[in-house]
Amino acid sequence: MVNPMDVDxxxxxxxxxxxxxxxxxxxxxxxxxxxxxxxxxxDKRKDDPNAHENFIKLxxxxxxxxxxxxxKLFDDLLRVKREQQRRFAQQDSKRRKxxxxxxxxxxxxxxxDPAMKAKEEEERIARKLKEEIARIRAMQxxxxxxxxxxxxxxxxxxxxxxxxxxxxxxxxxxxxxxxxEKNGEGYTAEKLRELFSxxxxxxxxxxxxxxxxxxxxxxxATKHAVDAATGSVSGNLDNPLLVVPLKPxxxxxxxxxxxxxxxxxxxxxxAGYQAFEDAVLNKLTKxxxxxxx
Numbered sequence: 001m002v003n004p005m006d007v008d009x010x011x012x013x014x015x016x017x018x019x020x021x022x023x024x025x026x027x028x029x030x031x032x033x034x035x036x037x038x039x040x041x042x043d044k045r046k047d048d049p050n051a052h053e054n055f056i057k058l059x060x061x062x063x064x065x066x067x068x069x070x071x072k073l074f075d076d077l078l079r080v081k082r083e084q085q086r087r088f089a090q091q092d093s094k095r096r097k098x099x100x101x102x103x104x105x106x107x108x109x110x111x112x113d114p115a116m117k118a119k120e121e122e123e124r125i126a127r128k129l130k131e132e133i134a135r136i137r138a139m140q141x142x143x144x145x146x147x148x149x150x151x152x153x154x155x156x157x158x159x160x161x162x163x164x165x166x167x168x169x170x171x172x173x174x175x176x177x178x179x180x181e182k183n184g185e186g187y188t189a190e191k192l193r194e195l196f197s198x199x200x201x202x203x204x205x206x207x208x209x210x211x212x213x214x215x216x217x218x219x220x221a222t223k224h225a226v227d228a229a230t231g232s233v234s235g236n237l238d239n240p241l242l243v244v245p246l247k248p249x250x251x252x253x254x255x256x257x258x259x260x261x262x263x264x265x266x267x268x269x270x271a272g273y274q275a276f277e278d279a280v281l282n283k284l285t286k287x288x289x290x291x292x293x
């Protein structure tokens with residue numbers, strides 16, 4: 001396995017490195033990751049034995065660059081390496097000899113060795129970066145384990161910050177409830193992401209499946225996307241989707257409910273959907289709070 005300390009994570013995402021890379025915004029990094037992810041996804045490279053490994057490497061680099069603390073350490077590591085390369089490139093053989101003699105005298109008089117000091121600085125930053133990478137991976141593993149509990153549940157990781165407008169947590173007005181009957185081909189998280197991406201950015205998807213029915217919570221980036229998607233996504237003709245907002249907009253006036261309508265909706269969504277919905281929202285909120293720390 002490649003040592004993360006030896007990988008230029010900007011180049012993995014196809015981005016410029018060095019000082020130019022350090023000035024990139026998180027939005028530019030996320031855009032580059034999505035383009036690369038579509039190109040390197042194992043489903044599109046079934047004949048490539050290294051497809052899965054390359055995709056994992058891409059995801060790991062992205063996680064480092066979108067974590068503020070880890071990215072700063074990585075930028076510092078690149079800066080130290082660039083300064084060393086620039087210093088050695090500027091020294092010709094004669095100057096190197098002079099510098100060597102000077103450094104010998106400095107060492108003899110117990111003066112700090114600039115090269116050694118730079119090396120120690122590089123090692124210190126590398127150690128901290130390694131710790132941050134381990135922290136990110138542990139956080140992702142814990143998040144995946146907590147969100148993956150329950151029968152038939154799957155999750156697609158959040159891309160971006162769930163704290164909207166400076167408030168920690170998930171805005172229920174940006175969440176859609178989706179349900180379908182389990183007759184024929186069902187819906188995976190990737191399939192739902194493909195359907196709902198037509199209406200705006202999809203931040204999160206949590207799918208829950210039972211033997212007879214399927215259901216999911218889809219977190220959109222904006223309330224406008226929720227309004228656009230509501231009632232518009234039909235899915236497969238032989239297995240249509242029921243799409244309703246988790247929390248209707250305040251401005252909405254619910255239509256009078258016909259007799260028996262509540263029972264039909266309950267049958268389609270499933271008796272246990274409310275408990276699943278509450279549990280998932282609780283986990284999404286905790287994950288968002290952890291991202292803010």
